[in-house]
Amino acid sequence: MVQATALPRNETGIETAVGILKQRFGDRCQTGLSIREQHGHTTTYIQNQIPDAVVFPAGTEEVSEIVKICAEHKVPVIPFGTGTSLEGHVNAPAGGISVDFTQMNQILAVHAGDLDCVIQPGVTREQLNTHLRDQGLFFPIDPGANASLGGMVSTRASGTNAVRYGTMKDNVVALEVVMPDGEVIRTATRAKKSSAGYDLTRLMVGSEGTLGLITEITLRLQGIPEAISSARCSFPSVDAACQAVMMTIQYGVPVARIELLDELSVKAANIYSKLDLPETPLLLLEFHGSEAGVQEQAETFGSIAEEFGGNGFQATTSTEERNKLWQARHDMYWACHGLRPGAKGLSTDVCVPISRLAECVGAATAKAAELGMIAPIVGHVGDGNFHCLPLIDMESAEEIAKAEEFVGWLNDLAISVEGTCTGEHGIGQGKKPYLYKELGPAMRYMAAIKAAFDPDNIMNPGKIV
Structure with missing residues (x-):
């Protein structure tokens, strides 16, 4: 695991707040090690920093009560949803109270x-x-x-x-x-x-x-649309697939989804989801609208794809076939781990202007090869957002260093082409150094907002600013 920066702990305040919360919430305030570790750890490569207690509120009034207790004793408060974040968002670098919202599910x-x-x-x-x-x-x-x-x-x-x-x-x-x-x-x-x-x-x-x-x-x-059609099309290169995406957007085709899988990702999907897709760059698409509309949209994309060497174009309105394709896409994180059993995926994302997408995806592929890494790429390419998943041996300091080098390089690349270091994962702990590079002096005003709202820095400290 990559080491995360620890912040100073308020030991007296934490001990007092935990005691009050245990008395107030009983079994809904848990201090066992395993549950605390669960609430510090997510699907991230960043070191687990566990909270001192986990509280399960049932409504707004109880959340307010928890926060008032923590505010009085200057104890950190860290919100927890389902634990699927990727940048250390739920870590507790200064200890404190994890507020688990799973019981507030109405x-x-x-x-x-x-x-x-x-x-x-x-x-x-x-x-x-x-x-x-x-x-x-x-x-x-x-x-x-x-x-x-x-x-x-x-x-x-x-x-x-x-x-x-x-x-x-x-x-x-x-x-x-x-x-x-x-x-x-x-x-x-x-x-x-x-x-x-x-x-x-x-x-x-x-x-x-x-x-x-x-x-x-x-x-x-x-x-819910009257009709939904999904399509797939293979391409001779990532550049050709990205060019087809740009042309589709420029033509004004109202695509609902348009996803890119590189060769490695397609190979992983074939193995994990038992598909038989050609192992070349692939676009998965979905069209929403009327029966006639989705048919027209699919046909228009098929013609565009043909111009860029697309082959094996197939469209379907079958719910079963559509679900099978999209489930394979959603399973990519786990599927890609099959490319290197025993390795840990370091998931990262960036977003760039669509006109620079092909260039950046190509550069990322080349950089991973230069570093000797297996790093499949998938992307929400309709808006220029793509994800890399370097697969690394977490027991190897050398591989961890290479992965960190790659992620830093990728973030810098995105920023250099007027993109962002994260399209959807968020900042958390992992992306903090790059946010300053991306926004520069604007960070001073973010810090001022944080200080005005939260002068004691108890709300999820160590994240963003």
Whole structure:
């Protein structure tokens, strides 16, 4: 594991706060080592930094009570959803209290006529869409993992549907938030638009628990399309696939999803998901609309793909076939580990202007080869976001150093072409050094916001700023 920076601990305050919380919450305040380790560890390569206790609130009032106790004793508070984050977001570098939102998993209201819903933060993406299905509605943001919606808001998550439906920042209407002093605020109403004051909703989206704890979320919903068609097409090179993506976007084809798998990723998918795809760069697409519309969209893409050497183009409206393809895409993290059994995947992402995508993906492939690493690449290429997964032996200091070199190089590459060091994973601990490179003097104003909201730095310290 890569060592994470520790912060000074408030031993007296932590001991006092844990004692109060245990008395107040009983069995819902856990201090056993295994559960604390679980709440410090996620699917990340960063060292596990465990909290001193884990508390399971049942509602907003209890979250407020927890925060007030921690604020009084200056004890860190770290929110926890499902533990699928990748950059050390739930680590506790100064110890403190992990607030686990899994018991706050109620869907409070669905306003079908307004195309919105109100939920608690522990509701997962799959849970929400299962609940909405009978009403002809769905929530479109799909990061792959069955993440909690609170976690998705906190990291400004994205995913396969972002090219059509945007990211979390485009789909959050309003929030209820417990602030660092325990006060509960609402950032907006359910109105579809507003010119009233500062946009606190957007400030909280992506703040990773550093400004407050989200306890209620109002989300924008979509109607389930009349027809959905998925397509796949293989290409002779990553450059050809990326050129086809750019042309498709420029033509105005309303693609819902457009995903790239490089040769290594296709090989991994074939083995793990028992597919028989040609082991060359592959695009997976999905089209939403009317029966005639999705057929026209698929045909248009097929013609574009042909111009760039695409072959084996297939489109289907079969639910079974579509689910099989997209499940294979969502299983890529685990599938890629089969390329090097026993290795640990160091998942990282960047996002670049679409016009520089082919260049950057090609450069990343070449850099991995130069370092002697197996590093499959997948990407939400409709918006220029791609992921690399170097597979490394965590017992080898040399390999860890190479992986860190690669990740640093990739972040610097993205920033150099006017991209970002993270398209959807967030900053956490792992990306902090690159955020300063990306935003420069703007970081001073982020730090000022953090200090104004959280002067004692108890809200998820050590993350972002």
